Amino acid sequence: MKKLKHKKLWLSSIIIILLVCVLFTGAGFYFFRVACVPGKKSFLSSSSDVIKKSDPLYREKIWFKKTAKQKWYIESADEKFKLDANFIPYKTSNKTAIVLPGYMDTKEDMGEYDALFHQLGYNTLTPDPRAQGKSEGKYIGYGWPEKDDVKKWVSYLLQKYGQNQQVVIYGLSMGAATAMMTSGLKLPHQVKAFVEDCGYTSVKDEIEHEAGVLYNMPAFPRFPLVEILSGINKLKVGYFMGNASSVNQLHKNHRPMLFIHGSRDNFVPTRMVYPNYKATRGPKEIWVAPGAKHAKSFSKHPKEYKRRVATFLAKYVK
Structure with a gap:
């Protein structure tokens, strides 16, 4: 009799564990889709076309709206997708x-940022990331596969516009996370500097943060769900x-980098800028923009933003 009760208890426990696993896996696939x-x-928030x-x-x-754009295309670094970009030349600039x-x-x-760099005398090359805009792709990579695409865009630029x-x-x-992840790659010497604005420390950190903020999800079940989501992402x-x-990629970077983050950023929390800033090995500056989300x-500090970007880059780009 005791053995029978013991077996029933074990069977019930196994069924409960299996049900929990099924529920967590189902939730993992749901959050992967999201x-x-x-x-x-x-x-x-949806953006309006009205300016x-x-x-x-x-x-x-x-x-930006009135400016003519050249259309550039490459294959993604893994040769799976066609990627689409705008190129806006600035006279005969070599920047x-x-x-x-x-x-x-x-x-x-990104029109206002193209305009900012145009005002500083730069050509701009602005690609749609894979699976966004007019670029092909099945999944959003959060910067990790995209970093290799950025490296390929650099090579294509040098091929078309000269060494x-x-x-x-x-x-x-x-x-910004893509830029920081790219900084850890072996890049051509023509890459002189980086500017990142409100990038996260890692994809996992950002997903965990958003699960807490968007769904008010406590530590359990947030942590196991993110691990399951990460496994699905691997597949x-x-x-x-x-x-x-x-952070890990920045440990390999020795090029100059300017870090910008809004002091009231709750989507990618402001605290993330500090480990990023600490990690990089090259010349660096940090600006936490007061009151900016x-x-x-x-948009909160247009003149100061432009001044800081211009002053930083002038040290490394001639």
Whole structure:
């Protein structure tokens, strides 16, 4: 009788464990679709095509809208997808800024940043990341596979515009993480400096943070769910989220980098800028923009933003 009760207890425990595993796995696939499959995201504010004169970056956005763009294309680094980019030349400049958009943003959303670099005398090359805008792709890579695409864009630029180009890599949000991850690669000597604005420390850190903020999810079940999501990401996209680390890549970087972050950023929390800044091995500066929310440092402080970017880059790009 005792043996029978014991067996029933074990059977019940196994069934409960299996049910929990099924529930967590199902939740993992749901969150993978939310986080990594391109499409409309309810947690992102929709941007309007209407440019208001009250916008502090009105002139930059109007300039971009009216400016002719060249269309450039390459295959992704893994040769799976066709990637699409805008190129805007500045006279006969030998300086080019590669401008990297954020999560679910496109090259068309980066007009004010193209304008900023144009004002500083740079050509701009602004690609749609894989699976965003007009670039092909199945999944959002959060900067990890995209870093290799950026390196390929650099090579393509040098091939088309010559070896005397001086290249700056600028990124915003996910694009900033992409820029930091790219900095740890072996890059041509023509890459002179980086500017990152509100990038995260790692993909896993950012996903864990968003799970807490967007879903008010406590530590349990947040941590096991993110681990399951990371495993699904490994199967689908090719990497574990914890390995996609800006901090680890910055440890390999010896080029100059300017770090910018809004002091009121809750999407990529402001605290993340400090380990990123500490990690890099090259010349560096940091500016935490007072009162700025996520990706709003430029619109909050347009003159100061431009001054800081210009002053920093002038030291390394001639």
